[in-house]
Amino acid sequence: MNIICLQENLKKALNIVERIIGRNLTLPILNNLLLSVENNKLKISSTNLEIGINHWIPCKIKEKGSITIPAKLINDFINNLPNEKVELKIKNKQLELKCKKFKSVLNGLSASDFPIIPKIESQPLVSIKNNLLKNSFAQVVEMASISESRPEISGVYMKFYKNTIKLAATDSFRLAEKNIEINSKELKEQSIIIPQRTVLEIIRILGEKEGQEEEIKIALSNNQILFDFNSTQVISRLIDGQYPDYQQIIPSNSQTEIVIDRVELINNIKVASLFTGKVNDIKMFIDPGKSIIEISSKNTDVGENKSKIEADIKGNEVEVIFNYRYILDGLNNIYSDKVIIGLNDNVKPVLIRPVGDLSYSYVVMPIKV
Amino acid sequence: MNIICLQENLKKALNIVERIIGRNLTLPILNNLLLSVENNKLKISSTNLEIGINHWIPCKIKEKGSITIPAKLINDFINNLPNEKVELKIKNKQLELKCKKFKSVLNGLSASDFPIIPKIESQPLVSIKNNLLKNSFAQVVEMASISESRPEISGVYMKFYKNTIKLAATDSFRLAEKNIEINSKELKEQSIIIPQRTVLEIIRILGEKEGQEEEIKIALSNNQILFDFNSTQVISRLIDGQYPDYQQIIPSNSQTEIVIDRVELINNIKVASLFTGKVNDIKMFIDPGKSIIEISSKNTDVGENKSKIEADIKGNEVEVIFNYRYILDGLNNIYSDKVIIGLNDNVKPVLIRPVGDLSYSYVVMPIKV
Incomplete structure (x- = not known):
């Protein structure tokens, strides 16, 4: 050379x-x-x-x-x-x-x-704009399970349809799903599981290239995935296994529906988080009569906290306990000013979505008392 | 309350x-x-x-x-x-x-x-502008020894004269001295040693208050020092002991004198540092004939490097070996575009100073071969 x-x-x-x-x-x-x-x-x-x-x-x-x-x-x-x-x-x-x-x-x-990096010669399945792919991956990647005991949920699920790609990740306590609209009439319905580390690398590399708009081509072959973009190729193995049928967990309707300011809710949860116990538990009391959510937490060694936020609330009064980390992870991955929270009772899964954007869903399980 | x-x-x-x-x-x-x-x-x-x-x-x-x-x-x-x-x-x-x-x-x-924080009621010795004190402390503090074996050099030495305060710190491999001009005719000649941690705290707090110009009053009493400024008081114990008579180490003249671009020198030393051995050794060959400094380093496992920088050189040719970290620490605490380096031979202390600023001196010992 x-x-x-x-x-x-x-x-x-x-x-x-x-x-x-x-x-x-x-x-x-x-x-x-x-x-x-x-x-x-x-x-x-x-x-x-x-x-x-x-x-x-x-x-x-x-x-x-x-x-x-x-x-x-x-x-x-x-x-x-x-x-x-x-x-x-x-x-x-x-x-x-x-x-x-x-x-x-x-x-x-x-x-x-030097180890051989597999070559993927097959035609790309689809191509997606760099920023759309990066932001969509970022909205789900951290929900993947970090435990090795169930490898099939340790990655990001990616399912290809004709007009949509569905991304999902869960650790069984909470789940995020993102829909990317595409226009690819020949796309065959199929699904894969990408290791979390690979998705994090793609987000990182796309973040470094920010500014330039480009198309990322995705191709599959022999249990390997290729992300191909301007001068860079990332090739990764895929995870073998059957991804759980998570769709049934996403609630389709809700007895109580809240529309609330996202940043204010985040701040109140952060304050409450200082007074939680071992399971990170905060209590939310949803009061449709007063149009108020009351957030409270208590730790006998540290002290206690109570705060109130005004919200638009339709439906029933309900008191529910959450792990505050799981709620924050969802709220931090939503980019709208207001969020919609849908609940049924204090044990069924809760759905959080951005107002005005149906492409993202975050589901979290309450803590049962 | x-x-x-x-x-x-x-x-x-x-x-x-x-x-x-x-x-x-x-x-x-x-x-x-x-x-x-x-x-x-x-x-x-x-x-x-x-x-x-x-x-x-x-x-x-x-x-x-x-x-x-x-x-x-x-x-x-x-x-x-x-x-x-x-x-x-x-x-x-x-x-x-x-x-x-x-x-x-x-x-x-x-x-x-709660433990009692000592009160210092005595009159302030002197007052110094916040930015001047912060920058002066910052130029010397990291040269203090981190070893506990000689507590007297584990702090920053501060000596008060009528028109000057001298700050110094050394770990016996290198030494930094900074002179602060003051105007305080009644100041009695005296010296103290302030723990490194205290000086770091003062730098941090003054950094957070940046923007506002204020006077820091310094008072002493019973082996304690008080820094008193707008709404904040920092009180610290002082270090007992006799600070070494470091003045004799600062060379008063030099056989070889170099004027060189500071940033270029830093960059070349950083490249050389990738190829050093266990003692972080880089070699500098000063060639007055060619007006060039050649920096080289070699590590049999990694490889080797050689680079040249143009410089104004007066005096004798000399080859000298340094621990690159000690040179970088000095160069990074100088704020002028060019620096003056004065050498005598390959074993005597070397003096580095900013061009056009006599208030700061950095002395480093070469590595003997």
């Missing part, structure tokens, strides 16, 4: 591919990035054996070749160089770098030992 | 006093803040037995009284309230708080068990 590229492009590329790399003591090559020349570009790849990332940047090629270099080292190195041309040259299994008045030699490992 | 004050004032006050509080399991009252009424104001106090902070805020007083409340709890609580009037009332050893539609009861501990 003997190529020249710009420091700025290298820096951006390294930032995109480097983050999935941990510290692997048993397989040191996983700490490295693979640098190779492909399609007249420099291709930089990383993998943690579950997720692989490829990123291509323009360069001037004098000689092809490939090598792997410790990710942290080359990232720190390139970050501190001036924004000038960088010459990269392989010499005796080392990478020689020159930039203005800097000259360095980085020890590498052979490219042939 | 039965008083009313504004949420905004309470929030600012708690933020100032709360940070010195750690988690004390043996003496739980140290996790609390003391709330009392003094001079028609609400006084909030914290102590970690080394440093004490008092802060006063205006309030409407219906009834005097005092109580202690867990710092984290009241801070989190007040932070989440709306910016409205807050009513604080002591009832059965608990603090009752009301704000708009919030009503809470916080469990407290008796004010009589």
Whole structure:
């Protein structure tokens, strides 16, 4: 390899591919990035054996070749160089770098030992705008279960229909569902489960590219998923298993319906959270007569709190207990000023939705007393 | 106690006093803040037995009284309230708080068990502008030794002269000295050693009050120091001991003198730092003939680096080895575009100063080979 590229492009590329790399003591090559020349570009790849990332940047090629270099080292190195041309040259299994008045030699490992990142050659199923995909993933990803005992709910469920993609995630205490409208008449109905880590990486990479509008193409093959967008490919394994039939849990009607200011509700719950017990319990008393929700909590060691919020309330009076964290997670993933909360009694699932946006549903189970 | 004050004032006050509080399991009252009424104001106090902070805020007083409340709890609580009037009332050893539609009861501990924060009644020695004091402390504080074995250098040395205050800190590998000009004809020559933690707290509190210009009054009494400024008092114990006679270490002349761009030097040292060995060693070769400094480093596991910077150099050629961290600490505490570096040989102390500012000196010992 003997190529020249710009420091700025290298820096951006390294930032995109480097983050999935941990510290692997048993397989040191996983700490490295693979640098190779492909399609007249420099291709930089990383993998943690579950997720692989490829990123291509323009360069001037004098000689092809490939090598792997410790990710942290080359990232720190390139970050501190001036924004000038960088010459990269392989010499005796080392990478020689020159930039203005800097000259360095980085020890590498052979490219042939680098794990193969699967290639997905199949046609993309669908393409989605980057911001829509990022925001939709962000609204559900943290509800996925962190426990390993039920791997099928440890990821984000993605179901493709002709005109819609449904995303869902749950840890059995609460559930989020997001519908993305698409226009793809040939799409075959099918569903997959994407590991939470993969979805978090996609959100991160799309966040770093913010500003540019682009289309993300999604393709599937052999239990692998490909997210393909401008110069970057993320390839991930999928989770095997049957996702629970969660649709039956989302309540279709409600005895009590509340319309309430989202930020005010968040603030009152945060205050109440300071006085909760071991199960993070806060009590909500919904009073349609006074058009008021009263939130209260008590901890004998700490003290107690009571607060009131005005709200539009239709239907029955009800008193219900929640884990405050689960309510906050839902409210924090809604972007409207007001939310609609639908309840039936103090044990049945509760539905929270943004006012004026039917694409998002958040369901939370009350704490039974 | 039965008083009313504004949420905004309470929030600012708690933020100032709360940070010195750690988690004390043996003496739980140290996790609390003391709330009392003094001079028609609400006084909030914290102590970690080394440093004490008092802060006063205006309030409407219906009834005097005092109580202690867990710092984290009241801070989190007040932070989440709306910016409205807050009513604080002591009832059965608990603090009752009301704000708009919030009503809470916080469990407290008796004010009589709270450690006494020493009072310093003596006249202030001197007063210094807040920004000048903050920036001067910041330029030396991190050079203090973190080792407990020599307590006298674990703090910041402060020596008062008629027209100057000298601040110094060292860990015996490097030393920083800052001179503050003052105008106080009656000041008696004397010196003290302030714990590093106290200086860090002063920097933090002054940073939070940035924008307002004010005078910080400094008073001494019984091995305690008082920093007194607009509504806040910080009282700290001083360190006993004889500060080393560091003046003799600061070189008074130099065989080789370099004037060099500060940011460029920092960047080149950062790149070199990626290839250092166990002692963080980088080599600097100063070449007056070519007007160039060559920085190099090598680590057999990682690789090697060489870079060149143009500089104005007078005097002899010299090759010297540094711990890169010590050089960076000095360069990062200088605010001029260019720095002057004075050397004599490869073992004698090296002096780094801002161009055009004689008030700051940074001395670093080379690594002997």
